[in-house]
Amino acid sequence: MKTHLRIAIALLIGGVIGAAISTLLFSSRGMNEHKQVDNQTAKGTKGSSQQREPLYWVAPMDPNFRRDKPGKSPMGMDLIPFYGNQRGADESMSAQAGSVKISPDVVNNLGVRTAQAKMTTLNNTIETVGYIKYNEDTIVHMHPRVEGWVDALYVSTAGETVSKGQKMYGIYSPQLVSAQEEYLLAKKGKSRVIIDAARQRLLALHMPQEAMQQLDSDGKVLQSVTFYAPQSGVLEHLKIRHGFYVKPGDTLLSIASLDEVWVEAEVFEQQASLLEEGLAVNMDVAYLPDRQWQGKLDYIYPSLDISTRALRVRLRFDNPERLLKPNMYSNITIQGKPSAATLTVPREAVIRTGNQDRVVLALGEGYFKSVAVTLGKMSREAIEITSGIEMGDEVVTSAQFLIDSQSSISSDFVRMDHDNGSASTRQNNNSMQAHMKMSMDMESKSQSKKQNVKTAPEQAQVRGTVNSINIEQRSANISRGPIEKWGRGPATMVFSFAEHIDEHVLHQLNANSRIEFTFEISDGDFVIVALSIIDEGAS
Known part of the structure; x- marks a missing residue:
């Protein structure tokens, strides 16, 4: 139990x-x-x-072209979604306005190169063209001091070489004959005062010393008086022929020396501060390309040319072999005054537009930022930066146009980091990566077929007005009209001139010139390949 x-x-x-x-x-x-x-x-x-929706879709190269859905831009590029400012608070670098992050593989594929902004002395060499002419200080003009007729002419053409003391022409003048007779009569009277007065009258009438000696020795009146070359050189002008009637004030001929020549050249207004008299100058001419002449800057004209807005200078060169001929074109290199060290960047780093100049800064860790700068003086290799960046900043010198184009979409760049976990940023980056890959693929295909097929860039023809022109840099600031086939409105921008456009054509352009031109986009530059000047009366 x-x-x-x-x-x-x-x-x-x-x-x-x-x-x-x-x-x-x-x-x-x-x-x-x-x-x-x-x-x-x-x-x-x-x-x-x-997961957010894009605010809008925008063209990569035109921030004003916006749509509410995906599509193509007027230039055939895929539209890029823009999501606004969706960066995290921990992204201090990307929080800067206008910054963009590019992954290392994209940087490598784009071939991004950078250079440091540093303090250097600009090369102040000025290159221009000049026109050789006679040294006007050595030109001698021959004028008669009596009326008469040319009864002998010993030279025949302008440009003929003459030597000092060579016979040039003979004149029969009743006035000279009368003066000779008075002199001979005075000699017979043996009055020293009258003889000296008669002799001084003959000298005042420009009686040559050779004729005076012959008159004293022979005691006979010379019906024809011969005149001689006062210096050696070439005939610049010959304005008489046998039998011409001449009178005081007529220029019969001019003799110029070629032992030294002048060269007149023009420099841009902004280069005037680099000039001073006595600077060393080098020159070469087309028909003797292996020969160099050394001279000096002799004179700076006090005013600018009213049509070209350029400053004229006069150069002086020795010409003992007389190889330099008047009216020849020449290439001039003037060694400008040295200047103090200034902050400079490579010339190719600057993105120049009609309204603003910019550079793209490399901020480190894949971040880039486009900033506005103020330009100063420039040389062939570098440009002075007066404001916008500081010494030591890294600037992008290649592929900066593609990076900078994104800054126009808004106050901030579109994020280009495809490793970000955000869905919206990833969509942004994928579209941009696809665009970059397409561009690089097209370039690769173009390079592989370069020997067989040459693809012509798209061109547009338009009219415009020249605002300013820099012949040395072969560029001009032009306000162009609209381009209907591209859907573009009027704009003011900087164009460069193709190498085949002759420099003499550029010298015909000045501020307010109306032109019709054809341009193409080559390596990010707007290149004029053909142009014509519109007459004032043209509509």
Whole structure:
């Protein structure tokens, strides 16, 4: 009896313990399932907060072309989605206005190169063209001091070489004949005062010394008086022929020396501060390309040319072999005054537009930023920066046009980092990466077929007005009209001239010139390949 009672009590206790354990297990499982549901709900809420719709779609090269859905730009590029400012608070570098992050593989594929802004002395060499002319200080003009007729002419053409003391022409003049007769009569009277007066009259009438000696020795009147070359050189002008009637004030001929020549050249107004008299000058001419002449800057004219807005200078060169001929064109290199060290960047780093000049800064860790700068003086290799960046800043010298184009979309660049976990940023980057890959693929295909097929860049023809022109740099600031086939409105921008456009054509252009021109986009530059000047009366 007692044994059965003990078994019943044991079973009762075991049931109670089992029920308690079951209750604890079910309660723990329920709490875990609730936590999992909460976590999934939180993740879903977080994911939904990151998935945002683009504000609009924009053309990569034209920030004014916006659409509310994907499509193509007027230049055939895929539109890029813009999501606004969705950067995290921890992204201090990308939080800068206008910054953009490019992944290392894209930087490598684009061939991005940088250079440091540093303090250097600009090369102040000025290159221009000059026109050789006679040294006007050595030109001698021959004029008669009596009326008469040319009864002898010993030279025949302008440009003829003459020597000092060579016979040039003979004149029969009643006035000279009368003066000779008076002189001979005075000599017979033996009055020294009258003789000296008669002799001075002959000298005042420009009687040559050779004729005076012959008159004294022969004692006979010379009906024809011969005149001689006062210096050696070449005939610049010959304005008489045999039998011409001449009178005082007529220029009969001019003799110029070629032992030294002048060269007149023009420099841009902004280069005037680099000039001073006495600077060293080098010159070469087309027909003797292996020969160099050294001279000096002799004179700076006090005013600018009213049509070209250029400053004229006069150069002086020795010409002992007489190889330099008047009216030849020449290439001039003037060594300008040295200047103090200034902050400079490579010339190719500057992006020049009609309204603003910019450079793209490399901020480090794949970040880039486009900033506006103010330009100063420039040389062939570098440009002075007066404001906008500081010494030591890294500037992009290649592929900067593609990077800079994104800054026009808004005040900030579109994010280009395809490793970001944000869905919106990833969509932005994928579109940009596709655009860059397409551009590089097209360039690669173009290079592989370069020997067989040459793809002509797209061109546009338009009219415009020249605002300013820099012949040395072969560029001009032009306000062009609209381009209907590209859907572009009027704009003011900097164009460069193709190498085949002759420099003499550029010299015909000045501020306010109306032109019709054809241009193409080559390596990011707007290159004029053909142009014509519109007459004032043309509509």
